[in-house]
Amino acid sequence: MRRFGAILxxxxxxxxxxxxxxxxxxxxxxxxxxxxxxxxxxxxxxxxLNHVLLTRIAGASLGKFAVRTRVVREADASRPRLPRLFRRWLGGYLFLVVWIIAACFDMEDDPEDFCGVRLVRYQDLQALIPAYGR
Structure with a gap:
């Protein structure tokens, strides 16, 4: 539901x-x-501006800040770079309907992101930072 709230x-x-x-x-x-x-x-x-630039600078869009989630690279939990965020933004328009349907019908808890980016809860990211030393 967090993903749906951020999208909304x-x-x-x-x-x-x-x-x-x-x-x-x-x-x-x-x-x-x-x-x-x-x-x-x-x-x-x-x-x-919200999905690409703000996410690159702060790690989340305004909607993601509101639901206390962050966007990280799947490989190492670091903040994604601009080209990856730009592809995710464009692809988001194509896959938005699929994500909403999946969220509404609980078809999949965390849909795969084709750009290697994940949406994580902020508290989980905070617990991970000491382990990686960031």
Whole structure:
């Protein structure tokens, strides 16, 4: 359920950014195509900043912070680099529906991540740090 909560919060943030862009474009009187570009740019831009840049800097997106989880590399529990996070962000749009269905029907507790990145509870990561000396 933590994964679903993080997805919900992160998605809501992107929708809010799109809504704010839509209102701004309406007040500016932009044509429909430019309004679409503004809404898509705001929503995907905030999503990119949240899922790629913030996760690289802080280890989690805003939604993941809220549910107290972190994103780590599967191989060594270190913080993933930008190319891996970027691939995960793009792939997340493709696999989002599958992850939601799996979470809703308890089909799999922790779906495999195709980029070698895992979502872990913050308290488990804190217990692991002394063992690795980080």
């Amino acid at each position: 919060l992160d998605g809501l943030l992107a929708l809010i950014a799109g809504y704010v862009a839509l209102n701004s474009a309406d007040h500016a009187g932009l044509p429909a195509l430019q309004t679409f570009y503004a809404v898509a740019g705001a929503a995907f831009g905030l999503s990119f």
